[in-house]
Amino acid sequence: MKRLLCLLALAMPLACAAAPMTNDDVIKLVKGGLGEATVLQAIDGAEPGFDTSPDGLVKLKQGGVSDAVIQRILAKRGGAPVAAPAPAAAAVCSECGTVTGIREIEKPRKVGAGTAAGAAIGGLLGYAVGGRGNRTAGTVVGAAGGAVAGNVIENRAPEGRTYEIGVRFDDGSSRVFTQETHPAWQQGSRVKLVNGALAPF
Numbered sequence: 001m002k003r004l005l006c007l008l009a010l011a012m013p014l015a016c017a018a019a020p021m022t023n024d025d026v027i028k029l030v031k032g033g034l035g036e037a038t039v040l041q042a043i044d045g046a047e048p049g050f051d052t053s054p055d056g057l058v059k060l061k062q063g064g065v066s067d068a069v070i071q072r073i074l075a076k077r078g079g080a081p082v083a084a085p086a087p088a089a090a091a092v093c094s095e096c097g098t099v100t101g102i103r104e105i106e107k108p109r110k111v112g113a114g115t116a117a118g119a120a121i122g123g124l125l126g127y128a129v130g131g132r133g134n135r136t137a138g139t140v141v142g143a144a145g146g147a148v149a150g151n152v153i154e155n156r157a158p159e160g161r162t163y164e165i166g167v168r169f170d171d172g173s174s175r176v177f178t179q180e181t182h183p184a185w186q187q188g189s190r191v192k193l194v195n196g197a198l199a200p201f
Contacts, residue, residue, distance in 0.1 A: 011200070013199060018098070019047075019049070020046065020049025021043065021046035021047065021048065021049055021050070021123075022046060022049045022050060022051070023050055023051050023056050023059060023060055023063075023073075025046075025063055026039065026043065026050075026060065026063075026069065026073065027059075027060065027063035027064070027065060029042060030069070031063065031064060031101060036066055036069060038067060039065075039069050040068070040072050042137050043069070043072050043076055044072070044076070048073075048076045050073045050076065052074055052107050053072065053178040053201050055132065057070060060073070065198075068169060077127070092170050092171050093170050093171075093192075094124055094169060094170065094173075095169070095171050095193040095194075096169065096190070096192050096193075096201060097167040097168055097169035097170060097185055097190075097191055097192075097193070098167065098168055098184065098188060098189070098190055098191070099166065099167055099185050099188060099189045099190075099191060100166040100167065100168050100174070100187065100189065101165075101166045101187055102163060102164070102165050102166075102183055102185070102186065103164045103166075104105055104160065104162075104163055105162045105163070105164060106160070106161055133156040151173075161180075162174055162178055162179070162180055163176055163178070163179055163180075163182060164182055165177045165178075165179070165185070165198065166175070167198065169189060169193075177186075177197075177198055183198075184200070185198075185200075
């Protein structure tokens with residue numbers, strides 16, 4: 001009999017230690033100054049004995065328990081798996097983007113500018129070379145020859161080109177950049193804006 005009593009006495013502390021955690025236990029932890037992370041860890045490791053009725057939840061809130069802890073109690077009481085905290089969202093690079101397209105634009109040539117300039121210069125030369133009696137004829141011939149020469153030179157001049165580069169940035173914005181030289185990228189290339197100009201990513 002004495003031995004049985006001793007065994008019961010030893011078992012009592014173990015039974016107390018395994019008692020489910022209640023709302024009062026949580027309030028006691030919070031009022032004791034324990035941090036939220038510590039309280040959550042204690043809830044996760046305990047046998048749930050919480051009162052999740054409206055009155056029980058109000059009592060928790062009045063006891064200073066945070067919403068995060070109350071939600072964990074509800075999840076624990078309902079047997080739902082405790083969700084891991086969501087990872088922090090990676091910072092978006094607002095100066096990084098992807099080339100969406102490249103368009104080559106030809107600059108129109110100023111037709112007639114070379115012809116007019118050549119005619120004016122040729123006329124002056126013809127007037128000077130024609131002498132006193134042939135200045136009119138020299139002027140006409142010089143203007144005609146200068147116009148032809150100016151037109152030939154104008155036609156041989158290289159056409160100007162510009163390039164429009166469309167870029168969609170990682171923050172969702174889009175911009176179009178213009179440059180005189182042929183771009184080193186193609187559609188789908190990753191680029192970065194450096195000092196107002198595009199550079200390889």
